[in-house]
Amino acid sequence: MKEIKFSIPNISKQDINLVGKIIRSGWLTHGKYTSLFENEIKKFTKAKYAVSVSSCTAGLHISCLAAGFKKGDEVIIPAQTHTATAHAVEYTGAKAIFSDVDYPSGNISLIDLKRKVTKKTKGLIVVHMAGYPCDMKKIMTFCKKNKIQVLEDCAHAMGSFFKGVHAGNFGVSGSFSFYPTKQITTGEGGVVITNDKNFYDKIRKLKAFGIDKDIKDRKKQGDYDVKSLGFNYRMTDFQAALGYNQVKKYKKNLATRHKIAKRYIKNFSKVKNIRFMPYSKDSSYFVFQIFCKNRDNILRELKRKKIGVSVHYSNPLPKMTFYKKKYNLSLKNFKFASIYGKRNISLPMYPKLKINEVDKICDTIIKLV
Ligand SMILES: Cc1ncc(COP(=O)(O)O)c(C=O)c1O
Known part of the structure; x- marks a missing residue:
């Protein structure tokens, strides 16, 4: 019997040629495809800002930091999700609080979420399970009223919409995954979208060592400062080229x-x-x-x-x-x-x-x- 694979990445000859071109060029990171890819993501999702990252986990981590989650805070997440959602909260010192989900959607239960809110609740991370969008109207109304910051784990949600708006545009950020089984892939990789300029500035710095200036904005070599801690969560340019072609189609x-x-x-x-x-x-x-x-x-x-x-x-x-x-x-x-x-x-x-x-x-x- 012929095997049916669970997943086959949608990679074409053109994708491979483009990736090969970038590798042969020797310009492997910080290249033009990083911004071209981010621009395509902005076009597709209609978000104002997009920052490519090395994985969705990295995107969630820096989103939690940029949202200000810290020791003593509680962040509610669904009990059914990839462990990355919870880990991202825990990396910051905040406590992951689990909420039950609806069955069979697998999306967070609004009823249980309401029960889990305490004085320490600072945030909520929703997961659009299997690409099925959460009811972002009800969630945002409740969270705004209770001053809870919402982040969206969009690892499954490239191409998911709620009432015509792409997932990731409701909370302060949306973090996507481009792992090989996902709708589009860059091998490993992800992107964070946001519509908040201040948040965007924070995650750009957090993703690259806390450095305050992109290479293209530096007047001379070494012209930058580090005012805060950051990570190396960059995506390579050949991954971004693969992602660019994938979003286009x-x-x-x-x-x-x-x-x-x-x-x-x-x-x-x-x-x-x-x-x-x-x-x-x-x-x-x-x-x-x-x-x-x-x-x-x-x-x-x-x-x-x-x-x-x-x-x-x-x-x-x-x-x-x-x-x-x-x-x-x-x-x-x-x-x-x-x-x-x-x-x-x-x-x-x-x-x-x-x-x-x-x-x-x-x-x-x-x-x-
Ligand atoms: C819901 C969810 N969140 C986060 C992640 C982590 O994504 P990544 O592997 O890109 O770090 C995954 C991975 O599949 C996921 O399913």
């Missing part, structure tokens, strides 16, 4: 993702034991998620049949030893995050995936539920 990629999502929905629509979110024109369909009670059995069988799938995510973060021990957490307070973790399967979603392969994935799963 992303509209087509996104349209294909929607076509594939509709096919999954059509195939599963009459199947009793498979749950999934209804079709949304606003989702970017990072993956297509389904929820089944006999999930682990299905995972085993799909592996045997060489059909690649993934799980986003299995263990809620309060179950991870580091957080469980540090904060003495119990899963009984995260009912829906636990159900979500036990039942979700992420199905393949990429432009090179053929419709007959989608049908084969569906037929196989339907026989297993």
Whole structure:
């Protein structure tokens, strides 16, 4: 049986040629593609500012610092997310507070989030799970009223919109991931978007050692000062070139993702034991998620049949030893995050995936539920 991969990056010959050109030029970082890539991101998301970074985790870290999170503060995050969301908070000394999620969207539960607010709450990081946008109207209304700064973890949300506005434009920043399984890739890499000039200035400095002047703005070599601590979270220019080409052709990629999502929905629509979110024109369909009670059995069988799938995510973060021990957490307070973790399967979603392969994935799963 021919293997169906979980993920194939959408890299073309043109992309490889461009990356090769940058590598051959010898100008590997600080080059023009970094700004060209950032400009394409601004065009696509309609954000005022974009800063490329070495990963989404790096973007979240410097966003948390720029938001001023520090020891003594609490920052609420969903219990179901990649550990990077929580780590970014903890790097600053602030405490990650976990909120339950809605099932089956996997997005943060507004009801539980409200319960978790204390006098120490300084921030909230939302995650648009699998590309399905959170209800940013309700979240922003609540957070504005309670003076809670919102950051968006947009690792899954390139091409996700809420009421016509691209994800990442609601909170003070949105951090995206370009890891190889993501909608677009730069190998490792990410970008932070913001509409706040002051925040933009802060993250630009934080990403590059705290240096106050970009190379292009220096009057002579060494003409810069360091007034604060910073990191080296830069992306290389050949990664940025790959990202630049990928964003340019992303509209087509996104349209294909929607076509594939509709096919999954059509195939599963009459199947009793498979749950999934209804079709949304606003989702970017990072993956297509389904929820089944006999999930682990299905995972085993799909592996045997060489059909690649993934799980986003299995263990809620309060179950991870580091957080469980540090904060003495119990899963009984995260009912829906636990159900979500036990039942979700992420199905393949990429432009090179053929419709007959989608049908084969569906037929196989339907026989297993
Ligand atoms: C929700 C979420 N946040 C953050 C990250 C971290 O992204 P990166 O690998 O680019 O650091 C991931 C990774 O997949 C993720 O899924």
